Amino acid sequence: MTWHVDIERIAGILDGAATLDPGLNAVRGSNWQGKSSFIESIKVALGTSTELTEGADSGRVRLDTPDGTYDVSLAREGGTVHRSGTPYLTDEYDTIRAALFACLDERNEVRRAVREGENLESVLMRPLDFQNIDEQIAALRGEREQIETELSQAREAKKRLPTVQERVTRLEDELIELREKREAVAASDEDEGSESVQRQLSQARTEQSQARNRVERLEGSVERTEERLAERRADLDSLEIPEYTDVEARLEDARDALEQVERDAEVLQSVYSATEMVLSENRLDLITDVERDIEGDSLTCWTCGGETTRSDLEARLDALGDRLTELRARKESHRDTVEELETQREEISQARRRESDLEDEIADLEETLADREQSLEAARNRLEEATERVEELAERVDETVEERSDVESEIKYREAELEDAADELSQLETRAGRVEELEAELGSVREELSALRNRKDRIKHEARDAFDEAMREILSRFDTGFETARLTADFEVVVARDGREASLDALSEGELELIGFVAALAGRESFDVAETVPLLLVDGLGGLDDDNLHTLIEYLRGRTEYLVFTAYPEYTAFDGREIDPTEWEVANESPATAD
Incomplete structure (x- = not known):
């Protein structure tokens, strides 16, 4: 479960390596030995920094973890440092979360904002700017509308299934009876001379049935269209546009x-x-x-x-x-x-x-x-013509031929009707079978849409709650000069001393640092940073004395899998892995680059 870091020309470290164990990892050393540069090197491996050694044209960091190897190279071109390779974090959203809420060195934006007394909303909510929530909501709305349309059709199909199934069964029974009747009529029909007229009459009656069926369908369609048109006109008449003045x-x-x-x-x-x-x-x-x-x-x-x-x-x-x-x-x-x-x-x-x-x-x-209506008029004309044709032919056949023609025509009509009904039943069964699936999809989309709409407010609320909880834990461990501190709804830090609101300027450097850590941990909690980055990087704690530093480190230890922090040699030893920076080759030309 260890992590191993190899460093070449990053920040103030020209060449160095170290191993990180789960739990505490303390980099103890004096000024200019590369403590802060080691933290910066891990940030380069994570993908949140591109700091080369001053004067160097290139550098690299290799990070080996149980889950994989991450190799990052930096190169200076025209005064700008470019990164290549594969850092631990590649997604921009993950990178900004880690920079704000996992890399808690002296350059951390949250700590800086607290030190300077700034409003914390913009810095704590910054990861939301990289999620394109509005675009996701628009896409989900389109998906929701599509599913709602399909679900409405599926539910309507489910309602119609019993009726159509009953119709199919009835038509099958009628066909059986008609075919039996046709056989009986054929057996008794001995008049061969009427065969040609019978075929014509059968064809005419088929056309008549088809025309009548089309008329009925069109009449029903016209009636339904008129009903829908009346409903929409009523809706339009009842629609009221609010009349708000100016x-x-x-x-x-x-x-x-x-x-x-x-x-x-x-x-x-x-x-x-x-x-x-x-x-x-x-x-x-x-x-x-x-x-x-x-x-x-x-x-x-x-x-x-x-x-x-x-x-x-x-x-x-x-x-x-x-x-x-x-x-x-x-x-x-x-x-x-x-x-x-x-x-x-x-x-x-x-x-x-x-x-x-x-x-x-x-x-x-x-x-x-x-x-x-135009189609209906044409269908009625066709039906009238077909009816006249049937009447004309019917006069030319005897009762037996007419009966057989009726049966044949009815069979063909029922067969066509049965085929249509069977196709309709198959389509309805397919649609109705998707009701539960579509309901589940719609519920999932609605939940996701609601979560996105409320995400910013929820994150704000969670951040303030996490701040309050962390502050209570911190105050129970430290003897501070103020009784409590909280984040207002506007994300202003408010502290109370002697029962009254006090200015942040009146706090000590160490107290401000504690509040800065609390704010960063609140962001870490509300944005679930630990699920993506299982470590905390801590640097720049010179304002805390030995007891307070140990207390803070023990508190942070319980909030992450890997804790990497820097300390001066005069601090007492920590219960964890100690990393010796004296084994590294550092650039001492500028104190700021190697500390």
Whole structure:
């Protein structure tokens, strides 16, 4: 289960190799011995980095795992480094997940965003940008519509099966009786002279039956078409297009108002935060002259130059806070208005699409009805002609010949009808047999479509839950200067100290690093990174003391199969594999390249 890494001219390592065991793998060494470069080499093998040794034209990393060998070569061409070979990760979605949530070195974007106090939504949700969710949803919608059409046909076929089966059985029984009757009539028919007239009469009656059958089918078709046409006209008459006044203009005004309130809130928040920090840190003397007195500090207002007191400033700050709260409430109100107007616009659009579809379908039905009525008129004329022909021939045969002709004609008609019914039954059985299969396919597509639609919201929710859970575990292990930290719905990190919200700027470097790791682990959990990359790379933990570093490493150890991290020699030993960087040949020309 070990991994083996061979390195040539990657980052600060000119030549080196190491073996990784499941569990802890500590790279212990002083500055410039290649600790960070070793982490960078594994990133090159994963496919998340292309860092060559400074001044080198080429380099390579070979990674041997129980599942396969991955060989990556880098080459510098015209100031740009190009990668060739096969890295551990080839899919862009997997690569961005690993870079954000498995490669937790000092360059990690999540850790950096926490250190700089940035909003975390864009960095934590970045893998979603590489999944083309909208395109997948569009494709699934088309697939769903196709399956729904086929399923509707299959269910209709299943309903019609008993009726058609009964019809086939009835026709088979009628044919048996008719053939027996034909044999009886043939046995008693001794008038050979009527044979020619009988054939003509039989043919005429066959044509008459066919014409009558066509008339009946066309009459039924015309009736069904008229019913459908009446239904669609009724649907069109009952269709109501919502009459919302000036939706587009109101929507544009609402968006403008929302944007203005958001800008006002941002400006006011900046003023509020700056003033609050000066007061909470008791650093008024940084920006104005302060005269301290037993009864209270007096100072010069740094904006207007007038004399004021700290109490007055705090009162004005409270007023600013009330105004900020009011602006936030207005922002939510404007946002609700925008959403309502967008909904109204969509309702109008859907109604108009439905109106257009109904008008198109009505036009098609009207055209179809005209064609079928024309065909029906022609079929009736043919039936009338066939009937006259039958009557003429019937007068020329005796009762026996007429009876035999009737039987023959009826047999042919029933045989043709039976053939049509048998074909229809076979088609219905084939369609009806797919009902369960199509229902399962439709359910699967609907579930997948629902999962895609809700994926972003679900991932956000899971990320915040994972952040809260990891933070509780971290706080239970570390003695931090804050009681708790959480991710807001807007993905802002909020910490609490002494029961009140505190600024991230007030946290120590080590505390910020802990929050950065918690955020990265939350992303790792919500995007299932461990299923693709069974390791964590950790570097740049100089801000933690010995006890805290051991505590963090033990916590991370339980979150991954392979944990690779760097540490200085002054830290006490770790319970795991230790990798000695002194065996590597490193480039010491620049300290930054070999650390």
